[in-house]
Structures are given as structure tokens and as C-alpha cells.
Amino acid sequence: xxNLFTSALVIARRDYRATVMSRLFYxxxxxxxxxxxxxxxxxxVMASSKAEAPAYLAIIAEPDRAAQFEQSYAALHSKLSGExxxxxxxxxxxxxxxxxxLAVLADTRQQVNAVLVDTGATPRLVGPSASVDRLRPGVxxxxxxxxxxxxxxxxxxxxxxxxxxxxxxxxxAGLGYGAAVFLFWLNMLLANMMxxxxxxxxxxxxxxxxxxxxxxxxxxLGKLIAMVGTALTIVTAYVGLGTIGYLLFAPPELxxxxxxxxxxxxxxxxxxYFIMNYMVVGxxxxxxxxQASSPxxxxxxxxxxxxxxxxxxxxxxxxxxxxxxxxxxxxxxxPPSSPLVMYNQAAISAKLWPHLLTLGWLMLCAALVIRFAxxxxxxxxxxxxxxxxxxxxxLRAQWTxxxxxxx
Amino acid sequence: MTLAIDARxxxxxxxxxxxxxxxxxxxxEGMIYGVLGPNGAGKTTSxxxxxxxxxxxxxxxxxxxxxxxxxxxxxxxxxxEERGLYQSMAVRExxxxxxxxxxxxxxxxxxxxxxLLTEYDLGDVGRKQIRTLSKGMAQTVQxxxxxxxxxxxxxxxxxxxxxxxxxxxxxxxxIRARRDAGATILFSTHVIAHAERLCSEISIIAxxxxxxxxxxxxxxxRLPSRVVLRTRAKEGAWRADLPPDTTPVDGNWHxxxxxxxxxxxxxxxxxxxxxxxxxxxxxxxxxxxxxAIAGADAEAAMNMAxxxxxx
Ligand SMILES: Nc1ncnc2c1ncn2[C@@H]1O[C@H](COP(=O)(O)OP(=O)(O)OP(=O)(O)O)[C@@H](O)[C@H]1O
Ligand SMILES: [Mg+2]
Numbered sequence: 127x128x129n130l131f132t133s134a135l136v137i138a139r140r141d142y143r144a145t146v147m148s149r150l151f152y153x154x155x156x157x158x159x160x161x162x163x164x165x166x167x168x169x170x171v172m173a174s175s176k177a178e179a180p181a182y183l184a185i186i187a188e189p190d191r192a193a194q195f196e197q198s199y200a201a202l203h204s205k206l207s208g209e210x211x212x213x214x215x216x217x218x219x220x221x222x223x224x225x226x227x228l229a230v231l232a233d234t235r236q237q238v239n240a241v242l243v244d245t246g247a248t249p250r251l252v253g254p255s256a257s258v259d260r261l262r263p264g265v266x267x268x269x270x271x272x273x274x275x276x277x278x279x280x281x282x283x284x285x286x287x288x289x290x291x292x293x294x295x296x297x298x299a300g301l302g303y304g305a306a307v308f309l310f311w312l313n314m315l316l317a318n319m320m321x322x323x324x325x326x327x328x329x330x331x332x333x334x335x336x337x338x339x340x341x342x343x344x345x346x347l348g349k350l351i352a353m354v355g356t357a358l359t360i361v362t363a364y365v366g367l368g369t370i371g372y373l374l375f376a377p378p379e380l381x382x383x384x385x386x387x388x389x390x391x392x393x394x395x396x397x398x399y400f401i402m403n404y405m406v407v408g409x410x411x412x413x414x415x416x417q418a419s420s421p422x423x424x425x426x427x428x429x430x431x432x433x434x435x436x437x438x439x440x441x442x443x444x445x446x447x448x449x450x451x452x453x454x455x456x457x458x459x460x461p462p463s464s465p466l467v468m469y470n471q472a473a474i475s476a477k478l479w480p481h482l483l484t485l486g487w488l489m490l491c492a493a494l495v496i497r498f499a500x501x502x503x504x505x506x507x508x509x510x511x512x513x514x515x516x517x518x519x520x521l522r523a524q525w526t527x528x529x530x531x532x533x
Numbered sequence: 534m535t536l537a538i539d540a541r542x543x544x545x546x547x548x549x550x551x552x553x554x555x556x557x558x559x560x561x562e563g564m565i566y567g568v569l570g571p572n573g574a575g576k577t578t579s580x581x582x583x584x585x586x587x588x589x590x591x592x593x594x595x596x597x598x599x600x601x602x603x604x605x606x607x608x609x610x611x612x613x614e615e616r617g618l619y620q621s622m623a624v625r626e627x628x629x630x631x632x633x634x635x636x637x638x639x640x641x642x643x644x645x646x647x648x649l650l651t652e653y654d655l656g657d658v659g660r661k662q663i664r665t666l667s668k669g670m671a672q673t674v675q676x677x678x679x680x681x682x683x684x685x686x687x688x689x690x691x692x693x694x695x696x697x698x699x700x701x702x703x704x705x706x707x708i709r710a711r712r713d714a715g716a717t718i719l720f721s722t723h724v725i726a727h728a729e730r731l732c733s734e735i736s737i738i739a740x741x742x743x744x745x746x747x748x749x750x751x752x753x754x755r756l757p758s759r760v761v762l763r764t765r766a767k768e769g770a771w772r773a774d775l776p777p778d779t780t781p782v783d784g785n786w787h788x789x790x791x792x793x794x795x796x797x798x799x800x801x802x803x804x805x806x807x808x809x810x811x812x813x814x815x816x817x818x819x820x821x822x823x824x825a826i827a828g829a830d831a832e833a834a835m836n837m838a839x840x841x842x843x844x
Contacts, residue, residue: 128607128636136633144621331617335675337586338611339634341603504587509547511582511590 130347133340137348141323142355155360164311181237183212183261184230186223187244192216195244199268212239212261219245224285227252231287234474235449244269250283258284301383301473303446310439310466312361312400313407314432320353320408321428324415337508343500346416350408350496354401361400385473387481395472398485403465405492407435410462413499417507442466458484461491535598537562537686537717542592543582545575552578554741555592560719560734565712567728568721569823570738576721577614579738580690583719584611597686607636610684614691614721616675620664624674625650627663631678642681649677653703669696676704680711687711689720693727705731729819739827749819756817756825758790760798765808774801790814 128136145151183199185192196214215238220226227241231253240253240261251258251265266282327333336345385392411431418424445457445467457467468484504510538560545553553575560566570576582589585602596602596609618627628649629642637645650656653673663671672695680687689708693701708718708731722728728735729749737745737752745752763785764771775798779788791798795814802809 136630140619140630140633144619148621331615332619333617334586334613334615335611335617335631336634338584338609338613339603339606508587510587511545 130344133344134348134351137345138351141349141352145356181212181239182215184215184217184238184241186217186219186226195268202268248281248283250285252285253287255286258286301385303470313403314435320411321415321424324424342503343496346412346496346500350405353408354404386476387472392472395481399465399469402488406461406495409492409495409499416503438462446470534561538583538596540583540594543589544591545578546590551741556743558736562717564733565718565731567732567735569728569735574738575741576738577690580688608685610679610687612676612679612689612692616672618663618671618675622663623660625659628678628681632681635682637682645681669700685716687716687718692720693724725820725823737826745826752822753817756822759815760788760790761813762786763811765810771802771805771807
């Protein structure tokens with residue numbers, strides 16, 4: 127007997143070739159263009175909503191001094207209205223104020239663009255170059271006022287925190303959100319591919335030939351692999367073109383912030399999350415789609431499926447925005463939204479291990495989803511009875527050597 | 534004698550309705566075995582259970598010595614009742630893919646596909662798309678795909694339906710050739726003639742139950758031979774000499790061969806001057822046996838539905 131993955135690959139290889147060589151594939155190749163336009167509109171809306179999001183200048187100082195500063199900074203703000211001032215966030219100093227400043231900057235939830243550390247003799251402005259340079263004059267003025275004596279020569283030390291060209295935390299959040307949305311749109315595209323593939327299968331009546339030869343979960347897995355492969359072909363083509371275009375033509379202002387985890391890992395994780403996202407969501411679709419008894423029914427199903435996907439995006443966005451608490455955890459753990467939330471996380475946090483854990487979790491979920499879909503298919507579509515030998519599980523099958531009889 | 538298929542007490546209910554109600558099937562290796570039965574008898578459902586496409590509600594089956602049929606899928610070929618192929622695939626690719634499903638490497642499958650197609654005088658369609666074939670040709674292609682990996686057990690559900698007389702004959706030849714090469718063939722049909730010509734053993738299923746299992750000969754021997762008699766005189770004292778089950782059909786007298794033999798009847802007829810014009814003793818066909826076994830109701834139902842298939 128062929129093992130689960132060999133079986134799945136037989137299906138996957140055929141489906142992949144059939145899809146890539148079909149006319150429909152060119153439609154799918156063009157579909158991302160539509161997505162790009164959508165993405166552009168979405169990005170524009172996002173950018174405008176981002177501009178309204180408050181950003182802060184944090185000050186680490188004893189409460190009195192901090193309050194003074196805040197007052198004069200606000201006064202300055204009213205005098206020079208029209209300038210873009212950050213609000214001031216007061217943070218009580220700990221023993222290591224410099225380290226504290228960096229921590230505050232790294233923490234996206236705080237939405238802090240720069241930190242003024244005013245605990246020693248010389249105040250120090252810490253932050254990425256762009257923010258530091260922009261804020262410096264205002265801070266100097268405010269510091270002078272806060273000291274009651276207008277001393278424009280007041281010294282202000284600067285610490286620029288952009289070693290790897292790393293962007294501001296809020297930029298990273300934007301990148302993370304963009305990445306999550308990108309993943310989501312890809313999935314939409316693929317869900318449709320999946321469903322149209324199922325339509326073909328239904329109208330071909332070929333299922334019985336497959337089911338007589340292979341386990342249902344192997345067939346489902348194979349179909350998923352083929353779809354992911356097709357998608358990766360499209361995505362790689364587009365990402366490749368996009369990267370070249372970006373490197374050649376993008377003006378420097380358009381520079382993307384470097385994700386916290388670094389570009390190479392960010393891209394690898396992108397692929398990994400994409401694959402797992404598709405395995406889980408695709409597994410759910412194939413489970414739903416396979417229940418349908420006619421191509422017509424499959425098409426009827428695709429509508430609520432699209433709506434459900436929208437809900438997942440909404441859910442994931444909420445999780446990403448709240449960024450903490452039970453909503454975030456739920457979003458990070460709930461399999462359909464988990465890849466979106468965690469990919470966002472890769473943009474804003476450098477920790478790798480949560481991703482490994484998540485990928486493991488998603489793999490487990492995908493296996494369970496496929497098993498479950500296959501079992502339901504056998505039970506409700508084939509109306510299979512209960513009297514059967516115990517089978518090996520999907521998870522264990524890959525470790526188990528070939529069964530007693532083999533070719 | 535080893536059994537290629539050993540199914541016992543298979544039961545299958547669909548939403549409370551019992552489709553198969555305790556079917557036993559023992560198919561010896563190297564045999565052509567027929568499953569006969571009227572429409573809705575439960576043939577397809579039984580075959581599906583045997584192949585592991587669905588699991589039975591009750592009962593067990595062992596296929597090629599394995600209780601899990603999918604584990605021996607590489608040694609089985611199955612032609613489902615509802616034929617299905619990928620329309621946009623090239624013929625030889627399709628055959629090779631069907632082999633791959635059963636563990637045959639693709640390149641080997643392509644080579645064998647070419648060979649099989651040439652043998653079947655279809656050498657020129659190898660690179661055509663399935664959708665360009667006629668229905669009968671597509672069915673032949675699916676049959677070749679079913680056999681491409683040289684299965685030890687070949688299961689064909691209604692393989693003759695949809696084929697013209699010439700192709701039915703070729704299929705019979707093909708089935709015999711596979712048997713001679715050592716394969717076991719199990720097929721279902723409701724066209725009795727095929728079973729009669731091909732099978733050494735049959736099961737007659739009706740109403741989800743096996744009504745008869747054994748050789749075709751034994752099935753016929755269950756019924757007495759039929760006597761058809763034509764007499765010059767239409768009436769006379771000799772009428773009393775005919776057995777009580779005699780019925781007039783188109784001017785002939787039909788009755789079952791009496792257990793005492795035909796001589797005593799003949800003698801009486803001659804003595805009473807019936808004037809024998811014609812007398813034949815016919816061995817009953819499988820058709821008659823089928824009717825007797827499956828019941829006249831079943832036969833009526835079957836004739837209605839399958840009149841079109843009788844080529
Ligand atoms: N998937 C199913 N769901 C519900 N009922 C079914 C299903 N498959 C078969 N049946 C019922 O089971 C009974 C046996 O059907 P089956 O297809 O096995 O008959 P068959 O002997 O193959 O008939 P035919 O000669 O028409 O092919 C029928 O009454 C049929 O309606
Ligand atoms: Mg049938």
C-alpha cells in the first residue's frame with residue numbers, strides 16, 4: 127500500500143498540472159492584479175486611518191519635571207498650531223532609564239515615536255532618526271520653557287535607534303497589518319479555486335475511481351497540496367515581479383520598514399503561514415464543498431464561505447488592533463485567523479519561537495481538519511457504515527512504515 | 534482453493550432502508566464470477582462494500598486475504614457503474630494516472646497505456662483529449678485504465694452496458710484473457726446472457742439477499758427441463774395424459790419434464806392418437822433459472838429497466 131503522502135502526491139501532481147495547464151489558470155494569474163488594485167484602495171484607506179491614530183512622545187522623568195515638560199510642550203503646541211505634535215506620555219523612571227526607553231520604543235502598543243529621557247544632567251532624546259530630527263526643535267523649546275529660563279543653548283543629547291534601518295514601531299504595525307491582509311486576499315483567491323476544482327470533480331463522477339484506490343484523507347490532502355502549489359506558483363511570480371519592480375523603481379520615501387524579525391525570516395514565515403493557513407481554511411472548504419451533491423450546490427455554498435472569510439478577517443483585525451488580552455490570544459489561537467495574527471506579529475516582534483509553536487499548532491489543526499472532513503465525507507456523502515477495521519491516524523501514518531503488503 | 538473475495542453477512546442500510554441484507558460472497562481465485570440481480574437488488578452496494586469504498590453496517594470482508602481492501606488497492610482494478618474520467622486529460626495520461634492511483638509509476642503507466650491502446654486498435658487516440666471520444670470509446674479507455682496495473686482482482690460493475698455488440702464481444706474476450714493470465718474477475722450484470730457465457734460461478738442477488746450461489750450449470754439443474762409439444766389434434770382424451778402444469782403457448786404445449794421421464798407421456802399420446810407434430814426437450818437456460826430463483830416480480834422489474842441494454 128502506498129503511504130498517505132505518496133498517495134496524496136499522486137493526486138496533487140495531477141491536479142497541479144491540470145490547473146496550471148488550464149485556461150482558467152490565466153484568469154487566476156490575472157486575478158492578483160485585481161487584488162493589487164483592491165489592496166491599493168485598502169492600503170490608502172488604511173494609511174488615512176493610520177494618520178489619525180495618536181502617536182506619542184514619551185518622557186521618562188520624575189513626575190514634577192515630567193508634568194512641567196508636558197505643560198510647556200502643550201503650550202508650544204497651541205502657539206505653533208498646524209505643526210504635527212505628538213501627545214506626551216509620562217513614564218515613571220526605573221533604575222535603568224536608557225533601557226526603559228528602548229523597551230518603550232519597541233512596544234508597539236504604546237505607539238511611541240520617541241522617548242525623552244530626563245533623569246540625569248543632560249536630557250536625551252531617544253528614537254529613530256526621522257522622529258528624533260523632527261522632534262528635536264520642539265523638545266528643545268519645551269525643555270527651555272520647562273526650566274523657566276529661556277536657554278536656547280540647552281544641551282540635548284540624541285540617541286538614534288535605527289541600527290538595521292528599523293522603522294518606527296507604528297510603521298511596523300502597518301507592515302504587519304498589510305502582510306496579514308495580503309495573506310487573507312490570497313486565501314480568498316484560493317478558496318474560489320478550490321471550489322471550482324470541486325465542481326469539476328463532481329461533474330466528472332471520478333470520485334469513485336479515486337476513493338476505490340486511495341484513502342479519502344489522502345485525496346483531500348493531495349487536493350490541498352495541489353492548490354497550495356498552484357497558489358505558490360502565482361504568488362512567487364508576483365512577489366518576484368513585485369520585488370524587482372520595487373528594487374528598481376521605488377522612490378526612497380516608499381522604503382518599507384524592516385520587519386522586526388528581519389526580511390529573510392519574514393518571507394520564509396510568510397510562505398509557511400500561507401501554506402498552513404491554506405491547509406486549515408482549504409481543509410474546511412473541501413470538507414464543506416465535498417458535502418455538496420452537485421456542482422450547483424457547491425456554487426451556492428461559496429457565498430456564505432466568502433462571508434465567513436470576511437468575518438475571519440474582521441476577527442483577525444480586531445485581535446491585531448487590541449494586541450493584548452483575550453481577544454488577541456483568541457485570534458492567535460483560532461486556526462483560521464491564527465496565521466494572520468501571527469504573521470502580523472512577525473513584523474513587530476523579533477521572537478522566533480512563538481512562530482514555531484504556532485506552525486506546529488496549525489499543522490496539528492490542519493491534520494485534524496482533513497481527518498474530520500474525510501470522516502464526514504465518508505459518513506454523510508458515501509454513507510459508509512461503522513463496521514470497519516481501525517485505521518492508522520493521519521498524524522501517525524507518516525511515521526509508520528509501509529503496511530504489511532506492499533508493491 | 535483460496536478465495537480472492539470472502540464476504541460474510543454484509544448488511545447496509547441507507548436511512549433506515551435496507552439495501553443489502555446479509556450478503557455472503559465467496560469468489561475463488563482465478564475465476565470469472567458474476568453477480569446477477571435486478572435493478573436495485575444491491576449489487577453495486579455490495580461491490581462497494583467489498584472494495585472498501587463504503588464500510589458495511591454489519592459483516593466482514595476479506596479481499597486478497599486482507600480485511601482492509603484499501604491496503605491491497607494496488608492489486609485491484611475497479612470499473613464503477615458510473616463512469617468518470619477527467620475530460621481535459623489526454624487518453625494515455627488518464628490511463629497512466631489511473632495506474633498511478635494504484636501505485637504504478639507514471640512513466641511505466643504511459644508505456645503500458647500505449648501498448649494497451651494499440652492492442653485494442655485505439656493506438657491513434659492516445660494523445661487526444663477524453664472529451665473528444667465517443668461514450669463507448671471513453672468507456673473502453675476507462676476499462677484499460679482499470680487494467681493498466683495488471684490487477685490480480687478485477688471488479689467490473691455493469692461492464693457491458695453502453696457498449697455495442699462488437700465491443701461487448703471484445704470485452705468478453707478481454708475478460709477471458711485476463712482470467713487465463715491468472716486474474717480473478719468479479720462482475721455484476723443484469724444481462725443474463727453475458728453471465729451465462731462467461732461465468733463459471735454466479736450469485737443471484739434480489740432484494741438485498743443472495744438467492745442462489747454456485748455454478749451456472751447447477752443453477753439450471755435446479756429446474757427440470759422444459760418440454761415443448763405440438764400436436765395435430767387440439768382436443769382429445771390424450772389431454773389427460775399431459776402433466777397438470779401444462780400450459781398452452783402459441784399452439785404448443787409447454788410443461789416441465791416429468792421426473793419419471795418423457796416415455797410414459799409419449800406412449801399415452803401415441804395410444805390416444807394425439808398426432809405428434811413436434812416435440813423438444815429443452816434444457817432450461819440461466820434466464821429461466823433466474824426467474825425461478827429471483828422471482829417473477831424481480832424479473833418483470835428488470836425487463837422493464839434493462840430492455841435497452843439487451844444488445
Ligand atoms: N448512496 C445511497 N443512498 C441511499 N440509498 C442508496 C444509496 N445507494 C444505493 N441506495 C439504495 O440501495 C438499493 C440498492 O442499490 P444498488 O445500487 O446497490 O442496486 P443495484 O443492484 O446496483 O441496481 P442497478 O442494477 O440498478 O445498478 C437501492 O434501493 C438504492 O436506492
Ligand atoms: Mg448497480
